[in-house]
Amino acid sequence: MNIPEFDILKEIGDNRNIVNQRFFASKTNYSLGRVNKAIKNLINNSYITNNFQLLPKSHELFKQSKPRNAVILAAGYGMRMVPIGRDIPKALLEVDGEILIERIIKQLHSSGITDITIVVGYKKEMFEYLIDAYDVNLVVNREYSSKNNLHSLALVKDIISNTYIIPSDIWLSENIFSKLELYSWYMISNNKQANSNVHINRNKELVHVTNDSSNNYMVGVSYINKKDSISLKNNLSTLDKNIDYNNSFWEDALFTKGKMFVYARLIDSNKVIEINTYEQLRDLDCNSNSLHSNVLNLICNVFDCEIKDISNIQVLKKGMTNRSFLFEIENIKYIMRIPGEGTDKLINRQNEYDVYLAIHDLGFCDSPIYLDPKTGYKITKYLNNVRPANAFDNDDVIKCMSLLREFHSSHLQVSHEFDLFKQIDFYESLWPDKQSIYKDYKETKANITSLKNFIDKHSHSKSLTHIDAVPDNFLFYIDENGSEQLQLTDWEYSGIQDPHVDIAMFCIYSLYDREHIDSLIDIYFKSKCPQVIRIKIYCYIAIAGLLWSNWCEYKLSLGIEFGEYSIKQYRYAKEYYRIAKAEMENYYET
Template identity: 40%
Template sequence: MQKDKDIPQRDIAKQLKISLAYVNKILFDMEHDGFLYTEGVPPFGKKRLTEKALTVFEECRVDNAIIMAAGFGSRFVPLTYATPKGLLEVFGERMIERQIEQLKAAGINDITIVVGYLKETFEYLIDKYGVKFVYNPDFKNKNNLSTLYHVREELKSTYILSSDNWLRENMYHSHEYDSWYSAVKVTGKTKEWILKLGLHDKIMDVKVGGRNGWVMYGPVYFSKEFSDKIRPLIEEAYKRDDTDDWYWEDVYMRNIKALTMFANKQGEHQVYEFESLDEIRLFDSSYLISSHDKWLELISDVFKRPEHSITNLKPLKFGMTNKSFLFEFEGEEYIFRIPGEGTEALINRKEEYEVYKAVSPLHLSDSIIYFDPENGVKISKFIPNSHTADARNPEDLKKCIKVARRLHESGLKVDHSFNLRERMDYYEKIANEKNGIFYNDYREVRLLMNELLEIIENMEKPGVLCHIDLVPDNFIISGDDVHLIDWEYAAMCDPLIDIAMFAIYAYYDNTELENLMELYFQRKPEKYERLRIYCYVALSGFLWALWTCYKEALGVNFGDYGLKMYRYAKDYYKRVKVFICRS
């Protein structure tokens, strides 16, 4: 009525999706409360808004909008390795741009985008639309509760949007009366958050998952009163140690009686939250032809099939060196490996390729479909019904050591070797070049490691093909079959370095290390064997601590992994010295 003072009551009923009788009741109540008056002779006069109504209407003006765009979007790999989900196109239009333009069409020009992952890719929006940026430093480790925490002072009369939503019709307005959450109706089982609704669709309760009902889906509006109430609750929750996985909705759910919000029911085909590439293909058929992603184009080329035959893409847990995703093709599952940040300085992919060819007769490794020796991109068959080895499970441990011994006794050779001194010097060099932060006593400890290097270098020892990266997670166990994957560091070396590597990767204490040695040798180790392994534990720990110094200088965080490795270096240096004194 403020926009179109002569709007027919039937049109009001249609737009609000309520009955004509209910519209008449609302208008009667508004006139009774002083929000309407009749211009002309009743009942033929026109209903007009009073000054009181216009004042209240102005108090409902929307101040701003916040678009959450900090997350990775793991369900859209590999597209989101290069493009944040909000910047993906639907019908030739980027999802975040569509929402910005819808906001602006409603008169909302104060727009803040909270960025994190690939933040630079959003920068052009400042020039194109005059938006503001806020960086969320927690985007890697915390859920979207942290996003609203970092813009908590911007919460007023505010729209809250996800950058990857797609709205068919513009549902934003210059004015809003009360807080709401967009809701759509689902039939059958769902993992979405189901609403229990009361009078006038007030949200009474929220349950995660269930069957049949209205679910939270799409954008949200906070009234100023709602923002003032939820802001301190967000601050309190953010500061807790157990809320890293929380959404802001978790705060709302736990305080629902104090936070009034209504369901803004939307019709079918209005609000979309695409959960996977397969879903977006069903909606935008251009994705059936091409997603314009280089990795999917490569898979298509390798298998000589169109992109739409590549389905069920899922991210795999990030390793310390690489990122990988799972995909399905003609009923078979495969793993696509993309080398991680900075690995080109650490790993010789041509040497890795040579190792894969060398170990092929043993049938120990993963089954390779494609390997690019220039960049290390690899496609291999997924091993179903399998698990990674548990270093503290006796049966798993026996299987792992049996595989390690078989590799060491195979007699296979490659043309390159793993030299600890050279590798330590190199890691130190590249960490320095990237201005890596070293440990305070690094120089002193490096001198101690040099002592151990001299001991090792002066001992007689065999040179066999070793895996080097013998982490328990690289053993894939499927029934009685065991496969050893990720041969990036494999080379000719003393086989006992693999035993030391396995121990430190498993965070073994000395008792567990002693058991590991006996299992490998199938007897008590000789003194010189124990000495070599002690030296390798210290040196390997030091090497990987250096490795983390370099990787963290590139912005990759490994938590306390480097600290644990550095502690192995120090502790086992002492054990070596004590062992030598007693021998």
């Protein structure tokens, strides 16, 4: 049986009052010629009678094809929903007085689907009430922060068989689910989208394409029958074990030889809306209770405007400590910083506020438009054509070190210190079980602590130090006159310290090898660095490596993973301890 025949048979199963072939043509969008051919084949193969009555063969097919369960994917952060995504998962947003995921569940129930599994992760506790309210099953994706929904679906792959797979962030104007499905399909919209990777051909197949403006918008809803579930399960198992697919969507598991092994189901774009951003929610339901945001109210107070005046809200790249978003008021762009998870334990916002007072109008960076020393919320003006420094571009590095020298030469003072060793202990104290994941941590920490005598002996002058002077915080931008400028941003960790710590921080964030480290030291000191200072910087590299390794261990306990960065920091601690000790011996011998 081909797809037109399946579609015609399904219409007969769903509709008992069929007049003629034109009815099928209007329902399926097939030509009368294709409809007549399909009906003829169904009659000849004993599925229907001449007057469109179902025969036993059809009833048996319907019984085998009956949808039996559904999986709803609801584990992700919903990062693009700023500024409300921190407070509530997208699945629990309200539209027209109804919660998104509850609407999906009710639509499934009305189609006879009551066996529903929801894969949760971010703010998983907020979904618990659904167990009592709708008798659903919750499966927790513990790796939601580091893996995409391919992993979520892989967790429940064994239950996929005559199953609907549904994203939790869609609003369906009408019920698309049915008590009868005769083949596997994946839903696409008649809208076109350049960043989609599928295109529907005349055979209702979904072909993999790239960079094509005619691509169909991928809705994310799918039906997988028992037969096709075998291929999907095998693909999910294979891809989920491959780290290259950690950030992949589950749809990647539907592809075989350049096209999906399921057919396309086309839906009108007006009938399904995917809610990814605050403004999409506002456009769909401007009265939604989910739109309420203390952050937006704060922006209104700062700029003396109304919420409707705030537009073009866009999430920026998630930083290691904060989440930030871009917004516009009267065609002027600004950036709002929202502190990330656990930041209140890591950052003293009053200290940060004091640093900005100390550097105000000195030209090292723009002063914030707003900064709250209690919450850490910060608003700054957006820089045009901004780019971070390239740690492997010599011209960039020279300019960065020049600005750093100028800052250090100012000998600015504040009332608080950034004590490297105390911070190492502090981050360690935040670990849930107070134990490192590294087997030789105690030995490594003892070695790092032993470097204190050397650096204390050779750190004669302390002043305001950036501490986080990494390439990403050196920003090149174009000013109003079209000239490229450079500023140093993100002063959260700044405090009194030996300024040479900033050189070490630049090195380890850049994952420099020793050759690049020595080159950076030569650039900063204009090739006149005393050997004792070079050794001290090696010490700081080792100390800072353990510092940020401990920081990463704390963040890991919050479900935040930094990939190779974390283990590289621990390697700096061990390797540069050995390098520093060897160089000390040579120095004292000479």
